[in-house]
Amino acid sequence: MPVLFKLLTAVFFSCLSLAAHGEKLRIVTEPWAPYVYEDNGTMAGLDYETTVIVFQRLGVEVQWQFLPWKRCLAMLDQGHADGALDIFHSQERDALLLYPSEPLSEVEFVLFYANERPHPAATLDDLRGLTVGVSPGYLYGDAFSEANTFQREPAPSHEANFGKLMLGRVDMVVTDRRVGHHVLKALGLEGKVSQASVVVSRQQQFLAVRRGAGMDLLVQRFAAELKRFKQEPAYATLSAKYGRMHEQTAPIPAPEHAVEQQESSAR
Structure with missing residues (x-):
């Protein structure tokens, strides 16, 4: 057979x-x-x-x-x-x-920050001393997960993470690029949040x-x-x-001092 x-x-x-x-x-x-x-x-x-x-x-x-x-x-x-x-x-x-x-x-994990409190990180080393909003159970790659120079603070949802970002309870939020843009549009935060240039991981x-x-x-x-x-x-x-x-949600203006996007795992 x-x-x-x-x-x-x-x-x-x-x-x-x-x-x-x-x-x-x-x-x-x-x-x-x-x-x-x-x-x-x-x-x-x-x-x-x-x-x-x-x-x-x-x-x-x-x-x-x-x-x-x-x-x-x-x-x-x-x-x-x-x-x-x-x-x-x-x-x-x-x-x-x-x-x-x-x-x-394929997803691409990136970092977002409030324009009122800019943190245009170009590498993970630039997160030193910061608090990053994360989602419980997610795997963001070894480099991010094993770093001990910054704090990770979980939230029950992506919306909650961005809410904490706007309140100044976290300095940055890590999530997939497309997910982040979608949430920002849904919450009416376009123009108030920017994406840092560092790519945490792809998966x-x-x-x-x-x-x-x-x-x-x-x-x-x-x-x-x-x-x-x-x-x-x-x-x-x-x-x-x-x-x-x-395409409708992707353009989030970054401050002039933000560095250019550069190339660089997971739920």
Whole structure:
């Protein structure tokens, strides 16, 4: 029997087993606009809509749940969720999770500061003595996580982090570039907050699932279908839809003394 036929058969019966028991794949995630979020009661976002289309093509039904990211990780650890959307790969999670070979997207962690209290950091060394707002459960890369020259202060949401920034309770906020611009527009803070030039880290985002019977074959099939979908006009249209959103939110004027953007992991 050809290997490809065996693979497709295994995936088919894995999905059929879920359907036979009236079960859905339980996927958890945290609102992370514009990748995944809720818009007037409807889930949306580039990675969410992409994942929905891929699973529809695979014949897999999904039950979605929004939770704080730290809770999402706890649900995975306790077996109360089957997978997580927009999770970063880390070796510590390999024993629990399976990752498709094809990522959904890539994030770029950057730092934001209030224009009234400018901190145009060009390197992580420029954070010395500062307090940076972070999100619990996120992985920002070893260089940021292991640095001992600045303080990290968690907040329950990205909106709360930027609220603390405007109140002067933190000096800077770290988050993905596109997420940050989206939140600033939603909060009406455009023109009041600027982005520092330092890039903390870049990381690919995945749809990862807990290890279990048939799951290894499912992630292989998911990766193949995701890669195929990315080559289609439908994905280009979807990407352009959220790309236009980024273009609308991206320009945040920086003070004249801010240095130029330079090139330089994860939830």
